[in-house]
Amino acid sequence: MVEKMRIQRILQQKKTDISLTIEGWIRTRRDTGSFSFLEVNDGSCLANLQVIAEKELENYDQEITKLSAGCSVVITGDLKKSPAKGQDVELHADSVKVVGWADPETYPLQKKRHSLEFLRSISHLRPRTNALGAVTRVRSRLSFAVNNFFQKRDFVQVHTPIITTSDCEGAGEMFQVSATGEKNEKPFFGSRAGLTVSGQLQAEVYAQALGRVYTFGPTFRAENSNTSRHLAEFWMIEPEVAFCDLACNMELATDLLKFVLSDVLENCSEDLALFDKFIEKGLLAKLQGVVEQDFVHITYTEAIEKLTGVTEKFEYPVKWGIDLQSEHERYLTEKMYKCPVIVTDYPASIKPFYMRFSDDGQTVAAMDILVPGIGEIVGGSQREERLHILEQRMIEAGIDRDEYDWYLDLRRYGTVPHAGFGLGFERLVQFATGMSNIREVIPFPRTPGYAPC
Numbered sequence: 001m002v003e004k005m006r007i008q009r010i011l012q013q014k015k016t017d018i019s020l021t022i023e024g025w026i027r028t029r030r031d032t033g034s035f036s037f038l039e040v041n042d043g044s045c046l047a048n049l050q051v052i053a054e055k056e057l058e059n060y061d062q063e064i065t066k067l068s069a070g071c072s073v074v075i076t077g078d079l080k081k082s083p084a085k086g087q088d089v090e091l092h093a094d095s096v097k098v099v100g101w102a103d104p105e106t107y108p109l110q111k112k113r114h115s116l117e118f119l120r121s122i123s124h125l126r127p128r129t130n131a132l133g134a135v136t137r138v139r140s141r142l143s144f145a146v147n148n149f150f151q152k153r154d155f156v157q158v159h160t161p162i163i164t165t166s167d168c169e170g171a172g173e174m175f176q177v178s179a180t181g182e183k184n185e186k187p188f189f190g191s192r193a194g195l196t197v198s199g200q201l202q203a204e205v206y207a208q209a210l211g212r213v214y215t216f217g218p219t220f221r222a223e224n225s226n227t228s229r230h231l232a233e234f235w236m237i238e239p240e241v242a243f244c245d246l247a248c249n250m251e252l253a254t255d256l257l258k259f260v261l262s263d264v265l266e267n268c269s270e271d272l273a274l275f276d277k278f279i280e281k282g283l284l285a286k287l288q289g290v291v292e293q294d295f296v297h298i299t300y301t302e303a304i305e306k307l308t309g310v311t312e313k314f315e316y317p318v319k320w321g322i323d324l325q326s327e328h329e330r331y332l333t334e335k336m337y338k339c340p341v342i343v344t345d346y347p348a349s350i351k352p353f354y355m356r357f358s359d360d361g362q363t364v365a366a367m368d369i370l371v372p373g374i375g376e377i378v379g380g381s382q383r384e385e386r387l388h389i390l391e392q393r394m395i396e397a398g399i400d401r402d403e404y405d406w407y408l409d410l411r412r413y414g415t416v417p418h419a420g421f422g423l424g425f426e427r428l429v430q431f432a433t434g435m436s437n438i439r440e441v442i443p444f445p446r447t448p449g450y451a452p453c
Ligand code: ATP
Pocket: 169, 221, 229, 230, 231, 232, 234, 236, 376, 377, 378, 379, 380, 422, 423, 424, 425, 426, 427
């Protein structure tokens, strides 16, 4: 039997005069007098392989000349050096087997370019397009690079629960979980349960046993915000490190971003070049810049001072104590510094109870990383490791201490300074691909009023 090969491997190897089989889908067909050109894509890479199907093939008139976009085929032939410009090799077919037809009258993906909005309405077919296929490959590579980064640094991956009974951000934006017909019975889990909004609290448990851990999994927020940067279901990367302060946390986040972006620059260059051309002009230079530049570091108080000094009219007025809005974050990173900005030391009043209270009596050791085009991509903090202060903060926040007794135990027994952050995986994929809408970078987006497939 002839070896089956994926197109990416064929193009990388640059070998010719070998027989092989490819499996894929027709993108286009063009007939000349004595043969047809078939452009075949198998999803392994952006490039198609050009196939030459001669008139002499037994199913030429019956089938090959009827092939159209979307038909699935298995083709065996000889790989030859191509005389044509723009490609090194072409496949001279010995056999073209049609596996599945795709009626050109009804198949929605014709040769013309479709808008990303239209493609969203056919989320079961859109991965067959160049752009969405490329996003999917870059997303996969970023996921690999994230795991690679942590594993290289001796982090242990922990699978934190998806169903949880602790709401770490404060009530309101959690989806509730219940069994069918539960209303009249005892709750399935004994108490109110929901889909996790963050794996942080559970990651802290493991950090205080294994030292360096990370979770990377799905996260859910029932916030009713229909923006280009929010999903109801998204993936989050959350490292948690024992014996680590805010400076160490900032360094880890910076290293992670630089590592994964430089990985995709190296390993997804063909897909990124497509985005640079059609999605965000200058994308490659932007990513290269982030890998090479130092990130700017300012405190929240400095950010407020800077923002009050500019002529820009903001929708939300700037004053000390406000939560930075997306417009403020983007002004800092896009207009003022034109590079990633780490903002630290936010007012305690706008941040959750677990962030470490600072000696100034009004701020916590929090940090957000802001990047151009997105705004906040990372949110993190050093955690409060002192039992009495944590208890005090919980009382102030109106949090039931009995419910979090296990969390307080971590401070009762062998407490250590520790820190961590959440990196929104889709925001990372957005940043790497230049996609302006987050719905383009997750296979099946879930947003208010919308969850097809
Ligand atoms: P934002 O202010 O942008 O709504 P947040 O401060 O609520 O975000 P965190 O609770 O700090 O977000 O979550 C950590 C990270 O998870 C964020 O920095 C962001 O990258 C990502 N993230 C948060 N909410 C969403 C969402 N709804 N969809 C996609 N990613 C999100």
